[in-house]
Amino acid sequence: MKRKKWSDYLWLVELTYLCLGMFNILFAWLGMIFFTLPLAIAVFGGGKAYCNRYCGRGQLLDLLGEKLHLSRHRVPPAFLRSKWFRYGFLLFFMTMFGLMLRNTYLVFAGAPLKKVITLLWVFKLPWQWAQVDLVAPWAAQFAFGFFSVMLTSTMLGLVTMLLFRPRTWCVYCPMGTMTQGICQLRNGKEMSQHGGTCKTGSGTSETACK
Amino acid sequence: MKLIKKMARVGRECVACGCCASVCPRDAIQILYGIAAQVDASRCVGCGRCAKTCPAGVIEMIEWSNEK
Numbered sequence: 465m466k467r468k469k470w471s472d473y474l475w476l477v478e479l480t481y482l483c484l485g486m487f488n489i490l491f492a493w494l495g496m497i498f499f500t501l502p503l504a505i506a507v508f509g510g511g512k513a514y515c516n517r518y519c520g521r522g523q524l525l526d527l528l529g530e531k532l533h534l535s536r537h538r539v540p541p542a543f544l545r546s547k548w549f550r551y552g553f554l555l556f557f558m559t560m561f562g563l564m565l566r567n568t569y570l571v572f573a574g575a576p577l578k579k580v581i582t583l584l585w586v587f588k589l590p591w592q593w594a595q596v597d598l599v600a601p602w603a604a605q606f607a608f609g610f611f612s613v614m615l616t617s618t619m620l621g622l623v624t625m626l627l628f629r630p631r632t633w634c635v636y637c638p639m640g641t642m643t644q645g646i647c648q649l650r651n652g653k654e655m656s657q658h659g660g661t662c663k664t665g666s667g668t669s670e671t672a673c674k
Numbered sequence: 675m676k677l678i679k680k681m682a683r684v685g686r687e688c689v690a691c692g693c694c695a696s697v698c699p700r701d702a703i704q705i706l707y708g709i710a711a712q713v714d715a716s717r718c719v720g721c722g723r724c725a726k727t728c729p730a731g732v733i734e735m736i737e738w739s740n741e742k
């Protein structure tokens with residue numbers, strides 16, 4: 465057994481975030497940390513440390529699938545890990561994110577606030593009871609949109625955890641794809657130099673050996 | 675001396691999630707430059723835990739020899 469570190473408990477942060485967001489939608493704003501931190505770590509040379517150590521969502525999926533035995537533990541279909549699917553999903557995800565920002569702007573410009581959570585980009589759940597008077601309507605609209613994104617990705621993560629392996633979401637998670645992409649742009653040269661040792665059959669991944 | 679053993683080999687489509695590294699009992703895997711997993715042949719004991727965990731299903735267990 466490996467010794468537990470503080471960072472092994474970050475799934476509690478993810479769980480708390482989801483509960484807080486249910487309690488008051490404005491807590492959705494805290495989720496910006498989960499968006500900016502992984503990108504900042506990758507951009508400033510920390511590689512995929514966020515995914516590898518600090519991601520509460522990954523840990524939560526692992527916990528549910530592995531410890532609570534909720535996962536079927538099947539290998540997911542190969543297309544899921546293909547570049548076109550991962551980058552295609554990232555593009556789709558970012559487009560929907562852009563539309564969400566547009567809605568926020570429209571409310572900023574005077575359109576009425578829509579108290580709705582949209583799941584899987586289609587299903588609209590009325591969320592009328594939300595207390596959002598504390599902030600400007602546009603800030604509340606962003607919270608609704610952002611929490612919709614967080615709940616949608618959580619749902620996809622849970623479904624693929626159940627059907628396949630616990631952390632199947634990590635294969636096509638837009639944050640994971642982006643951080644790996646940043647690392648490829650940033651460190652691709654070092655990686656291919658390192659790949660020189662592959663010829664000796666050290667077990668290096670084929671990516672490193674290209 | 676010729677040595678043949680089982681060991682893990684990471685395929686091209688690794689997404690660098692690090693699930694393999696976190697379950698490896700020998701700390702034989704590192705995520706290189708945030709791009710892909712790399713197995714240290716001298717540490718890997720071929721237990722196969724990483725292959726069973728990898729959500730992308732890109733790890734296969736191979737026969738490895740220290741001589742070509």
Ligand code: SF4
Nearest residue numbers: 515519522634637640
């Ligand atoms: S791929 Fe996504 S869910 Fe998985 S560890 Fe990275 S950021 Fe977290």
Ligand code: SF4
Nearest residue numbers: 698718719721722724
């Ligand atoms: S086969 Fe076992 S020892 Fe080798 S890298 Fe995988 S988990 Fe580690």
Ligand code: SF4
Nearest residue numbers: 688689691692694728
């Ligand atoms: S678990 Fe699989 S996809 Fe994730 S880093 Fe290891 S080899 Fe790559």
